[in-house]
Amino acid sequence: MAVSARRGAPLTLEEISSTALRLMDEGGVEGLSMRKLAAELSVNPMSLYHHVDNKEALIRLICSTAAQRMELPPDDGSPWQDQLRALALAYHRNALEHPAMWHHLHNHPEIIADRGLVIWQTLYRILRLAGLPEQELRRTSDVLHAFVTGFVIAETTGHLPPDEVERDFDTAIKLIIGGLAGMSGLSG
Amino acid sequence: MAVSARRGAPLTLEEISSTALRLMDEGGVEGLSMRKLAAELSVNPMSLYHHVDNKEALIRLICSTAAQRMELPPDDGSPWQDQLRALALAYHRNALEHPAMWHHLHNHPEIIADRGLVIWQTLYRILRLAGLPEQELRRTSDVLHAFVTGFVIAETTGHLPPDEVERDFDTAIKLIIGGLAGMSGLSG
DNA sequence: ACCTGAACACCGTTCAAGT
DNA sequence: ACCTGAACACCGTTCAAGT
Numbered sequence: 001m002a003v004s005a006r007r008g009a010p011l012t013l014e015e016i017s018s019t020a021l022r023l024m025d026e027g028g029v030e031g032l033s034m035r036k037l038a039a040e041l042s043v044n045p046m047s048l049y050h051h052v053d054n055k056e057a058l059i060r061l062i063c064s065t066a067a068q069r070m071e072l073p074p075d076d077g078s079p080w081q082d083q084l085r086a087l088a089l090a091y092h093r094n095a096l097e098h099p100a101m102w103h104h105l106h107n108h109p110e111i112i113a114d115r116g117l118v119i120w121q122t123l124y125r126i127l128r129l130a131g132l133p134e135q136e137l138r139r140t141s142d143v144l145h146a147f148v149t150g151f152v153i154a155e156t157t158g159h160l161p162p163d164e165v166e167r168d169f170d171t172a173i174k175l176i177i178g179g180l181a182g183m184s185g186l187s188g
Numbered sequence: 189m190a191v192s193a194r195r196g197a198p199l200t201l202e203e204i205s206s207t208a209l210r211l212m213d214e215g216g217v218e219g220l221s222m223r224k225l226a227a228e229l230s231v232n233p234m235s236l237y238h239h240v241d242n243k244e245a246l247i248r249l250i251c252s253t254a255a256q257r258m259e260l261p262p263d264d265g266s267p268w269q270d271q272l273r274a275l276a277l278a279y280h281r282n283a284l285e286h287p288a289m290w291h292h293l294h295n296h297p298e299i300i301a302d303r304g305l306v307i308w309q310t311l312y313r314i315l316r317l318a319g320l321p322e323q324e325l326r327r328t329s330d331v332l333h334a335f336v337t338g339f340v341i342a343e344t345t346g347h348l349p350p351d352e353v354e355r356d357f358d359t360a361i362k363l364i365i366g367g368l369a370g371m372s373g374l375s376g
Numbered sequence: 377a378c379c380t381g382a383a384c385a386c387c388g389t390t391c392a393a394g395t
Numbered sequence: 396a397c398c399t400g401a402a403c404a405c406c407g408t409t410c411a412a413g414t
Binding site (some may be wrong): 103 | 296324341342352
């Protein structure tokens with residue numbers, strides 16, 4: 001009662017970031033404020049700063065942990081076209097769960113810039129399968145990632161007709177696969 | 189002196205939106221606040237509300253006028269591949285001038301949802317040239333727009349290596365053109 | 377080590393009042 | 396018609412103080 005007035009257990013980083021993510025899911029980026037988050041945790045707003053540098057760092061934390069936890073398709077030996085589609089579907093599903101987080105991720109790509117992350121490793125693996133030369137991997141993966149997040153944002157902002165999104169998704173994938181297939185004979 | 193204390197001429201909507209755009213260009217969306225904008229115009233913050241409903245409406249105004257003023261490639265009879273590239277370049281150049289505006293536009297696509305706008309008409313024209321069936325125009329233009337804005341955001345957020353953006357742009361265009369070429373024989 | 381209250385410098389916006 | 400000042404309900408964050 002002396003240390004933490006209204007709470008039994010002490011605050012944890014996990015608890016902070018998971019409720020923060022929930023607030024973002026519910027009300028967008030503007031739905032998350034340090035003060036609301038503190039209220040949700042029955043804690044003084046300033047207590048949060050003992051676990052997190054500032055709001056930006058908190059959002060960065062949310063985004064990078066969520067990106068790391070994303071379920072990605074394993075290499076099951078199926079054709080690269082199918083694996084690419086499965087990867088895009090993974091993006092797609094995650095974005096529907098956490099639209100606001102993806103918006104932020106899209107506007108702050110440096111958060112997942114690390115090429116060691118599973119998302120990039122998975123994409124690299126698939127592009128190699130598709131026959132892309134090694135020196136084109138960075139470039140092509142960047143372009144594809146930008147394309148797919150662009151699509152997924154359009155989708156979650158309600159831009160696309162809701163009853164058409166599945167076919168729009170098919171068109172997007174078909175475009176990408178067709179484009180990649182035509183890139184086998186790249187000169188550089 | 190009685191009516192407008194520190195200004196000679198009365199406030200105009202044009203004046204408001206152009207300085208607001210400049211503030212966004214200089215400092216991002218967070219660089220634009222109603223109070224800073226008013227200070228920039230040497231006017232009371234509340235005067236703005238006489239010309240604009242609220243901040244959101246102001247940004248919407250900025251975006252839609254800028255989108256309408258965008259310089260788009262005319263139909264010069266050149267192959268659709270060249271015209272598509274020219275259109276993408278127009279997006280690209282505009283985005284470098286007004287990155288914050290494009291971020292907002294990308295996150296609020298409803299602002300340019302109207303298919304009568306020149307951007308859409310231009311894209312439709314090029315896709316028709318490429319041999320796309322009429323019932324695929326809406327879908328394909330949506331996907332391409334999402335792709336290109338996605339790429340352009342990645343570019344303006346500094347995600348792509350600065351000395352590689354040109355070749356990345358080429359890869360993006362090549363992917364799209366290749367994908368479109370493979371879509372001529374669509375069943376539906 | 378962890379939490380807190382008061383305070384600072386900001387926001388967007390409403391509303392009643394001025395000319 | 397156009398502009399204003401005071402006020403309200405919010406922000407993120409610092410800092411000194413508490414246990």
